[in-house]
Amino acid sequence: MLLKSTTRHIHIFTAVVEKNELVPSDSVLTLDIDPDNEFNWSEESVQKVYRKFDELVEAYGGADLTDYNLRRIGSDLEHFVRSLLQKGDISYNLNSRALNYSMGLPRVVPAES
Numbered sequence: 001m002l003l004k005s006t007t008r009h010i011h012i013f014t015a016v017v018e019k020n021e022l023v024p025s026d027s028v029l030t031l032d033i034d035p036d037n038e039f040n041w042s043e044e045s046v047q048k049v050y051r052k053f054d055e056l057v058e059a060y061g062g063a064d065l066t067d068y069n070l071r072r073i074g075s076d077l078e079h080f081v082r083s084l085l086q087k088g089d090i091s092y093n094l095n096s097r098a099l100n101y102s103m104g105l106p107r108v109v110p111a112e113s
Contacts, residue, residue, distance in 0.1 A: 003067055005074030008102050009034045009081050012074050014065060026065075029057060034081070036098050039090045048089070052080045 002024040003014040011032040015022040022030070031053050033046060056073045063069055082103050084090045092099070092106050 003065065003070050005067075005070040007074050007078040008036075009038065010074050010077040011035055012070055012077075014070070029070075031077075036096065037093055038096050038098060038100075038102065039081075039085065040093050041090055045084055045089045048084065049077065049080065053077060 001014075002022065005012045013022055013030045013032075014025060014028070015030050016025050016028045017023075017030060031050070033049050034041065053073070056076055060069050060073065081090070085092075085103050092101065
């Protein structure tokens with residue numbers, strides 16, 4: 001049975017991807033980060049999210065895989081993405097099809113005169 005947690009920027013599925021299709025799995029979690037490309041990501045920032053994901057999954061080790069637990073992991077990752085934006089590790093993609101600044105207005109650094 002496919003379980004999923006979807007927030008604006010984090011999608012988690014109990015599935016594997018085969019031929020661009022999700023195939024339900026009881027032992028694999030698949031993470032999709034920022035599916036709408038709302039942010040500009042460096043490889044380092046993406047890896048930070050994967051490490052945080054691994055840390056959160058490890059914290060639930062041994063617990064039943066439920067909708068509730070999956071949603072908590074997704075929610076915690078969404079907050080982590082917000083922290084990356086606030087620290088300047090990621091930025092809004094101004095070429096995104098959905099410019100809604102869902103995590104707050106972008107910071108504008110004043111030009112020095």
